[in-house]
Amino acid sequence: MQTVKMVITGPFSSGKTEFIRTVSEIDVVATERKISSEVEKIKESTTVAMDFGRITVDDDLVLFLFGTPGQKRFDFMWEILSEGMLGFIVMVDSTRPETFREARTILETFKAYAPTPYIVAANKQDSPDAWEVEDVKHALRLDPEVKIMPCVARNKESVKTVLLELLYGILAEMEKN
Amino acid sequence: MALKGNLRDFTITQLLNLVNLARKTGSLIIEGPTDVAQVTFRDGKLAFARLGQTDSSLATILHLNQKITAGQYRVIKERAGKMTDKELGLLLINAGYLSQEDILGSVQQYFIAIIRQLYTWVDGFFRFQPDLMPPEDKITVRLDLENLIIEGSRQMKEQEQLQEEIPSLDMALKFSERPGTNLRNVSLSVEEWRVVSYINPKNTIRQIAKANKMNDLAIRRVVFSLLQAGLVQLARPEGMPVAPVTSSSSSRPGAAPLPVTNKEEQKSLVNRLISRIRSL
Numbered sequence: 001m002q003t004v005k006m007v008i009t010g011p012f013s014s015g016k017t018e019f020i021r022t023v024s025e026i027d028v029v030a031t032e033r034k035i036s037s038e039v040e041k042i043k044e045s046t047t048v049a050m051d052f053g054r055i056t057v058d059d060d061l062v063l064f065l066f067g068t069p070g071q072k073r074f075d076f077m078w079e080i081l082s083e084g085m086l087g088f089i090v091m092v093d094s095t096r097p098e099t100f101r102e103a104r105t106i107l108e109t110f111k112a113y114a115p116t117p118y119i120v121a122a123n124k125q126d127s128p129d130a131w132e133v134e135d136v137k138h139a140l141r142l143d144p145e146v147k148i149m150p151c152v153a154r155n156k157e158s159v160k161t162v163l164l165e166l167l168y169g170i171l172a173e174m175e176k177n
Numbered sequence: 178m179a180l181k182g183n184l185r186d187f188t189i190t191q192l193l194n195l196v197n198l199a200r201k202t203g204s205l206i207i208e209g210p211t212d213v214a215q216v217t218f219r220d221g222k223l224a225f226a227r228l229g230q231t232d233s234s235l236a237t238i239l240h241l242n243q244k245i246t247a248g249q250y251r252v253i254k255e256r257a258g259k260m261t262d263k264e265l266g267l268l269l270i271n272a273g274y275l276s277q278e279d280i281l282g283s284v285q286q287y288f289i290a291i292i293r294q295l296y297t298w299v300d301g302f303f304r305f306q307p308d309l310m311p312p313e314d315k316i317t318v319r320l321d322l323e324n325l326i327i328e329g330s331r332q333m334k335e336q337e338q339l340q341e342e343i344p345s346l347d348m349a350l351k352f353s354e355r356p357g358t359n360l361r362n363v364s365l366s367v368e369e370w371r372v373v374s375y376i377n378p379k380n381t382i383r384q385i386a387k388a389n390k391m392n393d394l395a396i397r398r399v400v401f402s403l404l405q406a407g408l409v410q411l412a413r414p415e416g417m418p419v420a421p422v423t424s425s426s427s428s429r430p431g432a433a434p435l436p437v438t439n440k441e442e443q444k445s446l447v448n449r450l451i452s453r454i455r456s457l
Contacts (some may be wrong), residue, residue, distance in 0.1 A: 004446065023457060057453040061446065086447075097182035129179045138195040139187065160454055167451045174444050 002061050006166070007081055008051075009068040009106055010091030011099040015123040015153035016067040017051045019091060022159045024053025024065060078106075082113040087166050091153070092140065094122045094130035100139045107140070117169040121151035121162045180305035184209075189295045190329030192303065197221045197322040203307035209298045210392065214291065217311050223320040225311035226288040233287070235262035235280070235316060242283035244275055261314030285318045292325055296332045297394050339397040342404070346383040346393065349414040350376045350400065353407050372399045373408075378415050 008016045051067030066081050082088070088110050092103045103120075110118065122136045131139065137148045149165055152158040180195075184207070192205060200221035207214045212229035227233050236257070240250040257265055269275045311317055365373065368391070375385040386396035403409045 002446070004450070023454075055453060055457070057449050061449055063450055063453070095179075098186035101186065129181070131180055134199055135180050135195060138198045139191065156457065160457055163454050164451060167447055167454065171444060171447045171451070174440060174447065177440075 003064055004061070004086045005064045005066060005084060006163075007066050007068060007085045007088040007110070008091060009078070009081075009088055009110055010121075010123075011093065011096075011102040011106065013096075014091040014093045014099065014103070015151075016091050018153035019089075019121070019123070019151075019159055019162075020051050020053035020065045020067050022154055022156050023055060023163065025056060026054045078109060079113055082110055085114060085116055087117040087119070087170050089162060089166060090118060090120045091123050091151070092120060092136060093124055094133075094136055095124050095127045097131065097139065100136070104140050117166065117173050118146075119162065119166045119169060120146060120148040121153075122148055123151045123153050125150040125158075126152045126155075182303060184298055184301045184303060187303070188329070188333060189292070189298065190326055190333050193292075193322050193326050193329060196305075197326060201305070201307070203305055204309035204311075205303060205305050206309070207295065207298065207301055207303045209295070209301040214295055215309075215311075216288075216292065216295070217309070217317070218322075219317070219319065221322065223288060223292070223322055223325070224317040225315060226291040227311075228291050228294065235265050235284070238283050238287045239269075239275070239280070242286055244279050244283050249274075262316050263314055266316055280316065281318060284316050285320055288318065288320070289325065293328075296329050297392055299336075299393050336394055336397075339394070339401055342401050343382070343397050343411070346386065346396065347381050347414065349378045349381055349412045350385070350403070350409045351378050351412040352376060353410050368395070369399050369403060372396070372403065376409060378412050381414050 008019055010016055051065075053065040053067075055063040055065070057063055066085075068078055068081055090103060090107045090110070093099055107118070107120070120137075120140065120142060122131075122133045124130050125133070133148055133150045137146075140148075142148060147165060147169060149162045150158070151162050189207075195201075196205070196218050198221070202219050202221075204215050204217040204225075207216070212231075214229070215225070215227045216223070217225040236245070236250055236253045239245045240247070245253070253265065257268070260268070266277075266280045269280065270277055368389075371389045372385055372391075375388055380388075382396055382400055385391075386393065389396070391399070400409070404411070
């Protein structure tokens with residue numbers, strides 16, 4: 001049995017767990033805890049170790065989706081999670097510009113871990129408070145060639161589109177080399 | 178969709194950069210600490226700017242830019258008070274008092290001065306309204322934002338440096354214990370004197386700023402110049418507990434190597450993944 005791994009990362013409360021939950025065929029193995037920090041108390045619980053979702057491709061291939069913990073004090077987990085990944089997705093909460101700087105830092109950190117393809121998902125695009133995808137792209141100071149996709153993490157089609165876009169990117173990268 | 182947030186997270190320079198790159202048309206409304214500003218753009222270029230209820234009539238702008246005298250200003254206000262800016266501009270050009278360049282240049286300088294003022298705002302809500310344009314009677318310009326962005330970036334750099342030099346405004350100041358320093362012989366600006374008058378280990382820099390109605394950037398500038406001159410030293414405010422030293426976890430080892438497999442196999446694997454995801 002061959003297994004491949006994709007990492008879903010991003011700031012606290014950007015929608016990583018939701019993203020994995022939407023497409024995983026198993027109940028997401030989430031290690032969530034009640035939030036202790038007042039500053040980060042915009043949701044009841046957060047991922048402290050990792051989320052873990054699974055998509056069986058066929059008899060001998062399985063795709064694992066790993067979500068990184070969102071809170072900064074767990075960033076020691078990031079490097080462990082990034083080992084051997086096929087690619088990664090950076091989730092950004094389009095309604096919270098105060099997290100854009102952190103999203104960029106996370107993106108740069110993961111890029112340094114492994115030179116694998118990646119994509120940025122501008123999540124919560126169904127919210128009236130969401131920044132437009134192009135604005136998020138400029139705000140994150142992404143290079144023109146970096147792909148950023150609109151995303152609604154609880155919508156299966158939207159999640160599929162993001163995953164497919166990353167896979168097309170991985171394929172294109174392979175053909176280039 | 179909403180382009181809104183707080184200047185704490187997204188600076189004026191970053192906003193200008195975004196407007197410039199996205200060639201946006203509309204108005205940025207910024208609710209600052211004391212005023213509300215409107216900055217309007219057309220196709221990513223600066224068109225108009227207004228700060229709070231400040232008199233931004235053409236007559237006032239020309240007077241501020243010394244294009245008309247105080248007497249002329251008074252006469253215009255008395256006799257042409259009901260004229261729109263555009264009408265007044267045309268009148269002044271046709272009467273040969275001023276050229277079109279004089280008027281547009283003055284308006285441009287006025288807008289730039291507002292943007293410069295906005296650079297000092299570090300806190301405040303902003304929102305972009307694509308449908309909000311300046312009143313019809315106002316004179317607008319078409320000014321490239323690049324130079325303003327560069328200027329803002331320089332200022333941001335200065336802010337960052339000041340932030341590094343004075344990391345916390347919750348520190349207090351005390352007079353330097355260097356022998357021979359005599360404040361009476363030092364030439365200080367009015368702002369510096371105002372800060373100096375509050376120096377006391379009981380007062381934090383933040384409190385001094387508040388007492389003098391100075392924003393973070395302004396107080397940091399003054400404190401930095403006082404520090405550089407060796408007149409004052411940073412001190413722990415009286416009664417403040419000693420904070421533990423925390424270490425940074427920013428250093429990380431390099432990238433983990435990817436498992437090496439046959440390229441065709443890899444491609445086939447990715448294609449299988451694509452088919453599977455499509456079928457979900």
